[in-house]
Amino acid sequence: MSTAINIAQVHKYYGNLYALKGITLQIERGEFFGLLGPNGAGKSTLINIMAGLTRANGGRVSILDHDVAKHYRFARRCLGVVPQELVFDPFFTVREVLRIQAGYFGLGPENYAWIDELIDALMLSDKADTNMRALSGGMKRRVLIGQALVHKPEVVVLDEPTAGVDVELRKSLWAFIERLHNEGHTIVLTTHYLEEAEALCDRIAILNHGQVIALDTKEALLARDIGGKRSLHVTLARPLDPIPSALRSIVKKELGYEIVFELNNESVSILDVVDSLRQAGATILDLQTEKTDLEDIFIDLIQGKAS
Ligand SMILES: Nc1ncnc2c1ncn2[C@@H]1O[C@H](COP(=O)(O)OP(=O)(O)OP(=O)(O)O)[C@@H](O)[C@H]1O
Ligand SMILES: [Mg+2]
Secondary structure, three states, rough: OOOHHHHHEEEEEEEEEEEEEHHHHEEOOEEEEEEEOOOOOHHHHHHHHOOOOOOEEEEEEEOEEEEEOOHEEEEEEHHHEOOOOOOOOOEEEHHHHHHHHHHHOOHHHHHHHHHHHHHHHHHHHOOOOEEEOOOOOHHHHHHHHHHHHHOOEEEEEOOOOOOOOOOOHHHHHHHHHHHHOOOOOOOEOOOOOOOOOOOOOOEEEEEEEEEEEEEEHHHHOOOOOOOEEEEEEEOOOOOOOOOOOHHOOEEEEEEEEEEEEEEEEOOOHHHHHHHHHHOOOOOOOEEEOOOOOOHHHHHHHHHHOOO
């Protein structure tokens, strides 16, 4: 068995809103998988179906071969889910919340050492005996991550775990999630920070309007042709006025000494730009091209342009 999560033809309606239009995806064991897409694409709906919190109207989902609808308890035991929404009982302390959660899986004091390890790894040691209501938003999110991991699930699904989390904490959360991945956990992550998905994920699915519009390795996605577009940043010794007419149509941004051109393979080359600028009497101090990143690919896919 090498498939961690098997999603086959999953459909979901909320009334007459068609939220998932037949999703089919396999996530392999040990993968670091990214689930990306704009607001409302259906990511959380899919995750809630995996977690058995929402029922699909059609299709099936299994976690390590346990069907989430038919064998809910087995499937649930293999899975740790960090939900997008922060929901807590405010009257329990961090340690109590984690112990109660472990209790749902039939785990008692034999699991306390692991809970302490989690508290430590999530940098919550000095808040372990603080009531949930007295934690900041980022700290609450760390407790949610702890809750998902109390039973050491093989498959960990994180729905925007870093939303609203400061830069430093985000970095330490990523280090922790990477550690889990290195220890053999399968990780599924949704995030709106595309540079994070680019840094962490092996494979990425992009959802839009309830459909998978791209599913590929990160490398293959980044190698996609998005019309040969790239940016050329030019720094000049003096502002150039006017910009040569041959170049005006490709100016993306102009800030005095700095001009950003958008190049398209078919029309104007870097050399054409340099020649035109020189002929216009400009002195070029610096030239930089910007390579495609996941954000460019994402935007093109969402707008339906990429191949
Ligand atoms: N409980 C619900 N009842 C009715 N409609 C819902 C419910 N939950 C989600 N939806 C709708 O389903 C669609 C998908 O929502 P979902 O939360 O899955 O999106 P998402 O990809 O997680 O977005 P985000 O990036 O904003 O978290 C949206 O149109 C949303 O309004
Ligand atoms: Mg969501």
